[in-house]
Amino acid sequence: MTTDAPELLALQRRMAAAVMRPLTRDEQMRRRDENNRSIADEADDFIKPNDRLSSFERLEIYNRQYWFRLFSSFEEDFPGLRSIVGTKRFERLMRAYLHAHPSSSFTLRNLGSSLVSWLTENREYGAPDTDAAIAMAALEWAHIEAFDNEQRPALTAEEAAALDDNSRLALQPYLRLFEASCAVDDALIAVREASAGASAQASNAVAIHLVRRTRSLKPAPGQIYLAVHRHEDSVYYKRLALEDYSLLRALESGVSLGDAIEAAFQQSAIAEEDRPAHIQSAFHYLMQMGWLCTPKENDL
Amino acid sequence: MKNSLKAMMLGGAVTGMLSASAAPVHASSLHNGAQLGQAALSSSMMAQDTDKHSCKGKNDCKGKGGCKAGDNGCKGKNSCKGKGGCATDGSKKH
Numbered sequence: 001m002t003t004d005a006p007e008l009l010a011l012q013r014r015m016a017a018a019v020m021r022p023l024t025r026d027e028q029m030r031r032r033d034e035n036n037r038s039i040a041d042e043a044d045d046f047i048k049p050n051d052r053l054s055s056f057e058r059l060e061i062y063n064r065q066y067w068f069r070l071f072s073s074f075e076e077d078f079p080g081l082r083s084i085v086g087t088k089r090f091e092r093l094m095r096a097y098l099h100a101h102p103s104s105s106f107t108l109r110n111l112g113s114s115l116v117s118w119l120t121e122n123r124e125y126g127a128p129d130t131d132a133a134i135a136m137a138a139l140e141w142a143h144i145e146a147f148d149n150e151q152r153p154a155l156t157a158e159e160a161a162a163l164d165d166n167s168r169l170a171l172q173p174y175l176r177l178f179e180a181s182c183a184v185d186d187a188l189i190a191v192r193e194a195s196a197g198a199s200a201q202a203s204n205a206v207a208i209h210l211v212r213r214t215r216s217l218k219p220a221p222g223q224i225y226l227a228v229h230r231h232e233d234s235v236y237y238k239r240l241a242l243e244d245y246s247l248l249r250a251l252e253s254g255v256s257l258g259d260a261i262e263a264a265f266q267q268s269a270i271a272e273e274d275r276p277a278h279i280q281s282a283f284h285y286l287m288q289m290g291w292l293c294t295p296k297e298n299d300l
Numbered sequence: 301m302k303n304s305l306k307a308m309m310l311g312g313a314v315t316g317m318l319s320a321s322a323a324p325v326h327a328s329s330l331h332n333g334a335q336l337g338q339a340a341l342s343s344s345m346m347a348q349d350t351d352k353h354s355c356k357g358k359n360d361c362k363g364k365g366g367c368k369a370g371d372n373g374c375k376g377k378n379s380c381k382g383k384g385g386c387a388t389d390g391s392k393k394h
């Protein structure tokens with residue numbers, strides 16, 4: 001059989017639309033499309049039946065598998081959010097989010113890229129502790145970005161020696177800055193450890209027990225500032241002092257080095273005479289970690 | 301901020317950068333001992349998983365078990381077994 005390119009493209013788009021169409025509430029393929037046309041008729045039109053399955057049933061397999069894969073990936077990416085809102089609410093949240101933001105990328109890595117903004121606009125899905133839910137979603141997204149965002153060449157000693165008050169620096173794209181009013185970092189680590197423990201156990205009874213414990217975890221209140229970053233292919237959460245966080249935020253925003261240093265101490269309780277030593281220590285660490293780079297032209 | 305203090309801070313920043321070891325940071329030094337500024341004494345870093353996202357969009361996640369026990373991600377996953385859902389030719393038997 002030969003098929004010309006436009007005809008193949010039309011067929012591919014038709015198949016994609018059918019496979020990506022949302023399921024019913026009980027996770028079956030819909031009987032009618034958004035224009036009230038019969039999906040059975042649509043399936044008959046371009047999918048052959050076999051001796052066991054109708055065209056509709058054959059298409060339904062792919063339609064359901066597509067959505068089950070998305071659900072599975074989303075659950076894998078946001079176990080902390082699930083632990084905060086609870087399993088039932090998480091299912092509802094996930095379906096509503098994926099309906100509003102269906103996958104539009106070649107990679108499932110990007111599936112949750114709009115979750116924080118969506119949850120901020122649809123706060124009822126994060127209830128009862130919506131602020132903690134949003135913070136957790138933001139941390140889990142930062143984790144994804146820290147894992148595979150670009151690593152640029154780090155600032156060299158020669159480049160550092162040439163810096164002055166008006167110089168501008170950039171941060172590594174894999175370094176994500178994060179603040180929250182509760183300890184979502186500790187909560188997420190606990191969820192992951194419980195999950196890892198559960199999967200390592202042979203006993204289902206133990207696994208179920210650990211999953212239940214996970215559901216009851218709530219982040220402890222308290223302001224935190226974090227650097228979520230990657231080192232040797234592992235993601236780390238580093239708690240920061242307010243001054244360090246403010247410094248990094250200012251550098252990230254593209255202000256001059258002099259202004260960034262000033263911004264670091266705007267709300268600081270550190271005595272003036274101690275600030276130069278603090279800054280020296282901070283930049284020593286930033287340089288050692290390779291978090292600083294020279295800005296690209298489009299960063300300026 | 302006074303100009304003299306500003307100059308001292310900038311000098312401190314450059315000195316800090318230049319004094320940074322050229323040797324790579326080891327994972328063990330990322331934990332409690334490492335801090336940004338002197339005020340960051342309570343900070344700690346916790347290692348997270350290393351391959352969670354490495355398979356997204358690639359083909360190396362085969363066999364890693366996308367379906368987890370206890371969630372709903374696998375509902376109906378075996379419903380196509382033996383029914384020929386994957387055949388491109390409707391006449392083919394499996």
